[in-house]
Amino acid sequence: MSEMIQHGRLLARGVARHLLGHDIVTLEEFVPARGLRVDLIGLTPKGEIWVVECKSCRADFMQDSKWQGYLEWCDRFFWAVDADFPVDLLPDDSGLILSDPYDAEILRMAPETPLAPARRRKLTQMFARHAAQRLHLLRDPDARRGFSVSL
Amino acid sequence: MSEMIQHGRLLARGVARHLLGHDIVTLEEFVPARGLRVDLIGLTPKGEIWVVECKSCRADFMQDSKWQGYLEWCDRFFWAVDADFPVDLLPDDSGLILSDPYDAEILRMAPETPLAPARRRKLTQMFARHAAQRLHLLRDPDARRGFSVSL
Numbered sequence: 001m002s003e004m005i006q007h008g009r010l011l012a013r014g015v016a017r018h019l020l021g022h023d024i025v026t027l028e029e030f031v032p033a034r035g036l037r038v039d040l041i042g043l044t045p046k047g048e049i050w051v052v053e054c055k056s057c058r059a060d061f062m063q064d065s066k067w068q069g070y071l072e073w074c075d076r077f078f079w080a081v082d083a084d085f086p087v088d089l090l091p092d093d094s095g096l097i098l099s100d101p102y103d104a105e106i107l108r109m110a111p112e113t114p115l116a117p118a119r120r121r122k123l124t125q126m127f128a129r130h131a132a133q134r135l136h137l138l139r140d141p142d143a144r145r146g147f148s149v150s151l
Numbered sequence: 152m153s154e155m156i157q158h159g160r161l162l163a164r165g166v167a168r169h170l171l172g173h174d175i176v177t178l179e180e181f182v183p184a185r186g187l188r189v190d191l192i193g194l195t196p197k198g199e200i201w202v203v204e205c206k207s208c209r210a211d212f213m214q215d216s217k218w219q220g221y222l223e224w225c226d227r228f229f230w231a232v233d234a235d236f237p238v239d240l241l242p243d244d245s246g247l248i249l250s251d252p253y254d255a256e257i258l259r260m261a262p263e264t265p266l267a268p269a270r271r272r273k274l275t276q277m278f279a280r281h282a283a284q285r286l287h288l289l290r291d292p293d294a295r296r297g298f299s300v301s302l
Contacts, residue, residue, distance in 0.1 A: 020284070025287065027286070129196075136171060136177065
């Protein structure tokens, strides 16, 4: 694993811990649609879907040509970066989270762009199936046997 | 853990493996409402909610005074038992799954009693939040720190 990816994952860990403290559950590496993979997807107690992209450095952000595609798959979109990141690079109409491997803080709340009900329903179901499948394979690795679950 | 509970959990494991083979993800020990705890809740690719109660023996079934309360929390309700269980005890308008610790087989499909859309939405969201929280605490036990997530 490259150092940049490893750094991004540690930022995601801090964000996930912080969001759990706000009663928001998360999944890492979620695929809302073919060709898209978000770093962290969150589900709030009210059923809002949040997406958080974690950027370890300027190069990590500049290489990302897909992030605008994530906007239509969430109610709120955030960047998560560490204290050394040049935040002026980031669009200021997204949310902003300051993160380290152990915790995080929401510096700027993302504006709300509500999902259509049918998409929210579909995404929530995908989230549920994805989480349960990963959990199942952790608690009973022998359940795998080549099954592939659709999300 | 009593032998009866341990036996029930092994039956649940076999059922969960079998359902995963049918692309149905599951969670163990799910609480749909205060005072109710189902052995296994499943979520199908179409978004149907299944509940499976695992009974290890006659006494296990006879002690269960709550199962009728589960019917209003699922689209389909099943019993799961092993080959030694006296199946004539079970109501024949429920589904029936023959299980062992390694696999299972659906002997009788449960009739469908569709959930109201609002309840299905709420249950799917609870399922998602429950699964993600359990998964999070497995992959990052230090995330716990006394947080309690509402479902």
